[in-house]
Amino acid sequence: MSTVATKDKGQAPDELTFEAPKAEELAALLVSKDRPPRPSALSASLTFGWRAMLKIKHVPEQLFDVTAFPIMMVLMYAYLFGGALAGSVEEYVQFLLPGILTMSIVMITMYTGVAVNTDITKGVFDRFRTLPIWRPAPMVGYLLGDVIRYLIASVVMLSVGMIIGYRPDGGVVGVAAGVALLMVFSFAFSWIWTMFGLLLRTEKSVMGVSMMVIFPLTFLSNVFVDPKTMPGWLQAFVNNSPVTHVATAVRELMAGNWPAADIGWTLGWSAVLLAVFGTVTMRLYNRK
Template identity: 45%
Template sequence: MTTLLPERETTEVLDRTVVARPSLRDTVDHSLAMAWRALKKMRRNPEQWFDVTLQPLLFTAMFAYIFGGAISGSVEDYLPIVITGILAQTALTACMATGIQLREDMDKGVFDRFKSLPIARIAPLVGPAVADLIRYATAATLTILTGVLMGYRPGGGVPGVLAGWVLTVVAGWSLAWIFTYFGTRARSAQAVQGISMMVMFPLTFLSNAFVPAETLPGWLEAFVNVNPVSLVISALRDLMNEGAVTANVGWALLGCGIVVAIFLPLSVRSYNRKM
């Protein structure tokens, strides 16, 4: 037989079960704790660093020596083009791993544990994204150093290189939210990887990363010009090769902001539905 509580007692019971929403400071603290967890996970799994350590070295040398003579006449003349292209490519490849790692944690039940903890719901998403900033910085640094060892001499000097380095990290963090969304929607880590590859390759190779856009057919050039990766690469070339802050830099930052504004809320909403 069911016993009904008086209205006053029912209200008191409900009040005691209400969990206060985390404040902004709590959300930041929780996100940093999740970032520290992601960093410890990276330290215990060295293979997570292969795409930001070995890949930039291999791709820079491979593309420079294979295409340098055919496109620019020499490797030295091709380096200002290919280094900026490799920077964008490695950042895009590195942020692709964000969605894969997210899906693996969800499949292993790690996020079920997070759900039971009194933490901000967005923290498990933001934390790994913050930790991945180190991976983007590593990839950008090694790519630039490899180019310098091969003979790359950026016309923008140290300020231009630092500005390009920062833009690469910002672009990687922004684009990572696309793959975070894939991680919350796909059914397995393998599916996330497959979807991410289908997105990464067109964005990378259908851009001005390795060849000038004006050498492409008209219809393809039109796509390349609006490709967000092309916007980032053009901005990198202006900063690193010319030392100039041009409209391309503004368009690149605007494009990164639009990507975050679209895919961060979509990722959080999809994550909340799954959890």
């Protein structure tokens, strides 16, 4: 196909008329070329997950919440409450570390919603919505990228815990099982914040709402103390909190036990969170 330039009589010497290509030529050009294959849902999600990793590469300060923050949490609560609640830091850290690990990972899930809101504000998602990809891929990619951050935080906290005296009786297998269960719950729990990231107008609003939800949910649990010492009405809430079920399951798995009931509750909560907030998130994303 070519565009031919012609010159009519009576035109100025520097004026040329261009003939538009014929429809047959355009059709032949388009039909003769093979279209690239549509990426699979997994491929598209992994691509967006890699994008999240690249953002950390270019802005390494984003790792502050999965490095310095977990170290601060472990040392502060272990040395602040260890002597009063268990007689020594070494004794208390056996109970505390799995709980504080759960609490820290659950708390940093809120940054997923902040990242989503930031990209929406900048107009990045307008481009994503025009791509011929699986619709939830950008959201799933965000969450997959954040799972890597959660794993980094887990390694950091467990390393600090080992230094100050934590000794998991479940060994490597128990620790790995506990961390894996926590990653499943965190992935599902993060969909709450993607919903808020789409629903609210500014990242400050996302942070404010996230704090209002996370702080009561994590502190009103068995992360720090056994709920048996709490008032009856508070025990009823704490014992049925999803964070309590996760913390108990992680604690028991790392201790070498198999808490089937708490594992079941954790997986059940994960399924409910994913089904409810995942559906709401995608409806908001399609309408945004």
